[in-house]
Amino acid sequence: MRVRDLPLSQSVVDHFAERGVRELYPPQRAAVDAGVCDGADVVAAVPTASGKTLVAQLALLTADGPGLYVCPLRALAREKYETFAALPGVDVGISTGDFDATGEALAGNDVVVATSEKVDSAIRNGASWVDELACVVVDEVHLLGAKRRGPTLEVTLATLRRRNPDLQTVALSATVDNPEAIADWLDAALVESEWRPVDLRTGVAVGGEVSFDDGTTHAVDVAAVTDSDGEVGDGEVSDGEVGDGGAGDESGPDSTDVTAALVADAVADGGQCLAFVRSRREAVDLAERLADAGLADALGIEDAAAAAADDATDVDGTLPGQQLADCLRAGVAFHHAGLRSGHRAVVESAFRERNVACICATPTLAAGVNVPARRVVVRDQRRYSEGGMSWIPTLEVHQMCGRAGRPGLDPHGEAVLVADADTRAEVHERYVEGEPEAVESQLADPGALRTHVLAAVATGFAATESEILDVFEGTFYARETGAGGLADAVAVAVDDLVAAGMVERETGGVESYRLVATPVGATTSKQYVRPETGERIVAGLRAAADLPDATTLTAFEVICDTPDMQDTYLGNAERADIYRFARNNAAHLTTDMTEPDDFEGWLESVKTARILNEWIGGATVEELVERYRIGPGDLDSRVERAEWLLSAAEALGETTGVRVPAVSRARSRL
Numbered sequence: 116m117r118v119r120d121l122p123l124s125q126s127v128v129d130h131f132a133e134r135g136v137r138e139l140y141p142p143q144r145a146a147v148d149a150g151v152c153d154g155a156d157v158v159a160a161v162p163t164a165s166g167k168t169l170v171a172q173l174a175l176l177t178a179d180g181p182g183l184y185v186c187p188l189r190a191l192a193r194e195k196y197e198t199f200a201a202l203p204g205v206d207v208g209i210s211t212g213d214f215d216a217t218g219e220a221l222a223g224n225d226v227v228v229a230t231s232e233k234v235d236s237a238i239r240n241g242a243s244w245v246d247e248l249a250c251v252v253v254d255e256v257h258l259l260g261a262k263r264r265g266p267t268l269e270v271t272l273a274t275l276r277r278r279n280p281d282l283q284t285v286a287l288s289a290t291v292d293n294p295e296a297i298a299d300w301l302d303a304a305l306v307e308s309e310w311r312p313v314d315l316r317t318g319v320a321v322g323g324e325v326s327f328d329d330g331t332t333h334a335v336d337v338a339a340v341t342d343s344d345g346e347v348g349d350g351e352v353s354d355g356e357v358g359d360g361g362a363g364d365e366s367g368p369d370s371t372d373v374t375a376a377l378v379a380d381a382v383a384d385g386g387q388c389l390a391f392v393r394s395r396r397e398a399v400d401l402a403e404r405l406a407d408a409g410l411a412d413a414l415g416i417e418d419a420a421a422a423a424a425d426d427a428t429d430v431d432g433t434l435p436g437q438q439l440a441d442c443l444r445a446g447v448a449f450h451h452a453g454l455r456s457g458h459r460a461v462v463e464s465a466f467r468e469r470n471v472a473c474i475c476a477t478p479t480l481a482a483g484v485n486v487p488a489r490r491v492v493v494r495d496q497r498r499y500s501e502g503g504m505s506w507i508p509t510l511e512v513h514q515m516c517g518r519a520g521r522p523g524l525d526p527h528g529e530a531v532l533v534a535d536a537d538t539r540a541e542v543h544e545r546y547v548e549g550e551p552e553a554v555e556s557q558l559a560d561p562g563a564l565r566t567h568v569l570a571a572v573a574t575g576f577a578a579t580e581s582e583i584l585d586v587f588e589g590t591f592y593a594r595e596t597g598a599g600g601l602a603d604a605v606a607v608a609v610d611d612l613v614a615a616g617m618v619e620r621e622t623g624g625v626e627s628y629r630l631v632a633t634p635v636g637a638t639t640s641k642q643y644v645r646p647e648t649g650e651r652i653v654a655g656l657r658a659a660a661d662l663p664d665a666t667t668l669t670a671f672e673v674i675c676d677t678p679d680m681q682d683t684y685l686g687n688a689e690r691a692d693i694y695r696f697a698r699n700n701a702a703h704l705t706t707d708m709t710e711p712d713d714f715e716g717w718l719e720s721v722k723t724a725r726i727l728n729e730w731i732g733g734a735t736v737e738e739l740v741e742r743y744r745i746g747p748g749d750l751d752s753r754v755e756r757a758e759w760l761l762s763a764a765e766a767l768g769e770t771t772g773v774r775v776p777a778v779s780r781a782r783s784r785l
């Protein structure tokens with residue numbers, strides 16, 4: 116099936132042709148057959164790099180009105196925005212700042228690219244453009260199963276579809292175990308395919324021997340890359356992440372040696388690599404180890420690598436920035452969520468332009484932007500979780516492996532899982548033979564339910580528990596378990612919200628009542644903070660108003676001690692220092708040191724508050740990164756969240772009439 120035979124304008128056909136897209140890939144053809152260009156609801160569950168973006172474009176370009184493209188991650192949204200904006204004659208808007216107000220400015224676009232949080236927020240704030248939509252495309256719909264974002268995604272999609280029954284829904288998923296359940300939920304045709312533009316072979320490496328699933332084997336020379344002192348890769352970690360140094364044992368080469376050998380081998384053959392490890396620290400360590408391996412030289416990219424290093428230096432002068440620049444100069448990079456977005460962008464584009472031989476990354480890279488490589492090496496398949504070391508989900512490992520193979524450039528992609536003699540069988544069974552997990556709804560989580568119940572009441576969509584259940588009827592959860600399964604949980608959420616002062620039962624007649632949001636509940640929902648955050652901020656503002664000496668530190672303590680601010684890891688060495696800081700500043704804090712149930716959590720909040728307070732006091736990113744051992748990207752994201760939470764605090768202060776000038780002071784100085 117040819118692109119030019121599709122109902123697209125000539126300029127769009129030409130646009131695709133210029134990019135080498137003339138014939139549809141088989142999954143794309145199946146999506147067209149399923150009616151994606153004719154307004155049909157379609158779920159496509161297909162492998163990485165099999166051309167989902169074109170399926171999205173076909174739906175959006177042929178829809179009978181404006182379209183919305185919902186994307187889980189901001190970096191991805193930006194990438195898609197650029198792809199869509201390049202289409203001739205298409206006006207595209209983007210809305211990804213998770214927390215800022217929703218714009219009516221988005222009305223009038225042919226396509227809006229937004230995160231699900233942003234769409235949820237737009238709905239709560241009554242943005243009219245969401246009712247005008249003819250088509251919604253949800254990318255990475257398997258993230259329904261993600262703890263925080265999943266419930267938002269399913270409630271938002273259910274709400275959009277409920278408000279607009281003619282809305283065409285197209286959902287794009289990685290290959291998961293239950294795509295038919297997702298299709299069933301959306302009453303959509305299912306396109307399921309294993310087809311990939313480049314064949315992928317997956318193997319398990321033990322020592323230097325790789326056994327691939329196509330029956331071939333490959334040997335790499337581990338001795339050639341092994342350090343004389345053999346010390347690299349012992350898994351010293353930071354940032355709250357713990358490692359066990361990989362799967363190596365004392366007698367043989369460890370998993371880092373094997374990884375280094377696999378990378379060097381692919382690069383010697385002219386290919387680029389992605390190497391996945393479990394923690395940020397491990398990513399940096401591995402990159403620094405590989406920086407000594409002469410990869411830039413092997414790939415013949417010394418000059419381009421030096422230019423990429425200069426680009427990284429231009430972003431900032433932090434220690435991690437310098438480490439990154441040093442690695443880049445040697446043709447290697449690291450990539451993790453603690454890096455600033457500017458640094459991540461330098462790494463991604465340098466890799467795409469073949470100016471970097473290898474990126475050492477945490478698994479977040481696999482869920483993010485498009486960076487195909489000849490070989491993917493997954494060094495760690497286990498990581499620390501609450502209950503100790505646990506295996507990473509198969510879906511996640513498949514996402515990493517799926518990055519292997521660049522269409523048109525590589526004969527095939529290779530994914531190699533590093534194991535040892537003890538883990539070989541299990542690694543093979545889980546990740547080579549194993550199927551990815553089923554997607555499961557997380558909506559029953561009490562915190563998620565409280566948030567969405569409050570939103571349903573505050574927006575006026577529901578005024579009784581049974582109307583709330585009607586709102587949830589269109590969710591994946593309800594489809595899977597029956598809406599009745601939520602009835603008890605919704606009743607509990609309503610009680611919690613009443614107790615928290617977010618919702619009231621307004622008695623109408625005998626035995627009948629209506630649920631209404633209190634002013635605090637309404638503001639909390641509109642400001643897009645969780646009910647617990649709204650409650651904590653209101654209590655914090657009241658306490659701050661009673662303090663004789665409320666300062667910007669007070670304001671930061673209030674907003675940092677909420678579930679909407681990220682935790683900041685507190686190392687043992689720092690703990691005593693932060694404890695002393697909290698004691699010395701007790702007069703400026705709204706919480707007495709004897710009060711918190713979760714004292715550690717509170718101390719972490721005090722650390723975040725202290726960092727933010729020093730930030731507005733003029734400390735530089737470089738100083739704070741060094742002083743508090745925080746990633747520059749972590750600082751950026753906390754500053755951004757602080758802006759949002761302080762603005763919510765101002766709005767809640769307005770609503771309750773509790774004025775704390777320190778909040779506005781902190782916000783304006785931020």
Ligand SMILES: Nc1ncnc2c1ncn2[C@@H]1O[C@H](COP(=O)(O)OP(=O)(O)OP(=O)(O)O)[C@@H](O)[C@H]1O
Binds near residue numbers: 485
């Ligand atoms: N029909 C086609 N013919 C030629 N190239 C294509 C075709 N469809 C897509 N491509 C190219 O294949 C590459 C991968 O496509 P795309 O980014 O859509 O994959 P994807 O399925 O979205 O992957 P991911 O899982 O990373 O989101 C892109 O470079 C795209 O231009």
